Amino acid sequence: MQVYKAFFKIIQKNRGQILIYLVVFMVLALLLTNTYNPPQDTDFSKVKVNIAFINNDSDSQLVAGLKTYLDENANLVDLPDDTQKLQDALFFREVEYILRVPAGFTEAMLSGQNVQLEKTTVPDSTSNVYMDLLINKYLNTAQTYTTYLPGLSQADLTQYLARDLAEQSEVTLISNGSHSANAEKSGYYFNYLSYSMFAILILGVSSVMLVFNDTDLKRRNLCSPIRSATINFQMILGNLSFAILTWLVLISASFVMYGSFMFTPPGMLLLLNSFVFTLAALSISYLIGNLVKSRGAMSAVANVFALGTSFISGVFVPQELLGDNVLTIASFTPTYWYIKANNEIAAAVSFNADTLQSIFTSMVLVLAFGVAVLAVTLVLIKQRRVEA
Incomplete structure (x- = not known):
């Protein structure tokens, strides 16, 4: 060798x-x-978004129901209806979403008309998409009731919305191993x-x-x-x-x-x-x-x-x-x-x-x-x- x-x-x-x-x-x-x-950990966890809620409509039960629903899924920040202060709050991220309920909102919803809410958001943010989904869910459900149950009172409509939107789906994550x-x-x-x-x-x-x-x-x-x-x-x-x-x-x-x-x-x-x-x-x-x-x-x-x-x-x-x-x-x-x-x-x-x-x-x-x-x-x- x-x-x-x-x-x-x-x-x-x-x-x-x-x-x-x-x-x-x-x-x-x-x-x-x-x-x-x-x-x-990349598991999903729910995070509440800071939003401002400005109501230019009457203090109706329908508006109150919308505000209560958003309060359950987001953090409502009390801000005055002042353009400069709202813009400053958005700029400094005190809020990420400003929702304004226009005048005539309640009447339009009860009559089955299409309603357009006003919003001001942080551009291209996930919070924008998330809040849009929540609000659309509430409005679409309300519109379904007013379409198929005309003449429904605000009290009943608000009660039905609260009951339906409170339903939660149970999600189970199954892993093949650690x-x-x-x-x-x-x-x-x-x-x-x-x-x-x-x-x-x-x-x-x-x-x-x-x-x-x-x-x-x-x-x-x-x-x-x-x-x-x-x-x-x-x-x-x-x-x-x-x-x-x-x-x-x-x-x-x-x-x-x-x-x-x-x-x-x-x-x-x-x-x-x-x-x-x-x-x-x-x-x-x-x-x-x-x-x-x-x-x-x-x-x-x-x-x-x-x-x-x-x-x-x-x-x-x-x-x-x-x-x-x-x-x-x-x-x-x-x-x-x-x-x-x-x-x-x-x-x-x-x-x-x-x-x-x-x-x-x-x-x-x-x-x-x-x-x-x-x-x-x-x-x-x-x-x-x-x-x-």
Whole structure:
């Protein structure tokens, strides 16, 4: 196993560069764990809007019923009927909705005519839409009674409206499971893992290939008693061992930080996805290692490739914040599909056939990238061997 031992001796001599990316990753992982804030509860909660109610009609029972209904669903703020003061209250958000009941409102409603209330609101606000829905609900219900029960007294109409509008529907939210905060944290952890994984593998594999691709050394190896097939086998074994060792080191911190979560289905899927990505990254690193000609180029390619794919694929900037054109370009890299699978795993509350199909499809695409690049690398190596 002389070639295998030589492989790791070369890695040992280049451990300084490799350790830099390992330390960077660990620092990012620790910062993420300490600064992460779990998402706020997104369940619906009713919030009352501050409104002003101005009545220019008579103090009828119908108007009083409307005011009582709004008081139950909003906060009525007592303001004088003064244009300047109403505008100031709206500007400083003392109120968000000003409703004015015009003269003749009661008579028009009882006679079945269409009634138009006057309103002044904060532009494009949700409170505007919410209050419109409440008021329209009251008016539409009142209009239904006056249309089909003509001659109905104000007292009866107000009583019917209060009874009908007091009806509430019971809503039950059914969840397929709970979402662990560790899922979000570990998702970010494994997203950042791709950057360090690419950089470490490119540097490690390229440093070895620079030595073994040296013309004089290749000629000496051809004259050695070790067969070419044995050399190639030990080289492949060395690359796989280095990749798996790197993967084990990078994922080790996840077991310390997230504990038993890593043995749950989401945790196991994240580990599987990262292992598949490691194989694809190794394949690309092997191609780069056979193309670079100097140590300076090796470091430059490692930085550009690792950082470039990370920025456009969603490692440092979430994919949902990236433009369509950027994501289209990123889809031609394995990092994009790796991050996509990680995000789906971290966001899933439960795993069904559709969710798993999407996740495994991304994994297969990552593996396909690795196989395709490996095939190109083997063709390149054979071509060089023929030319030599």
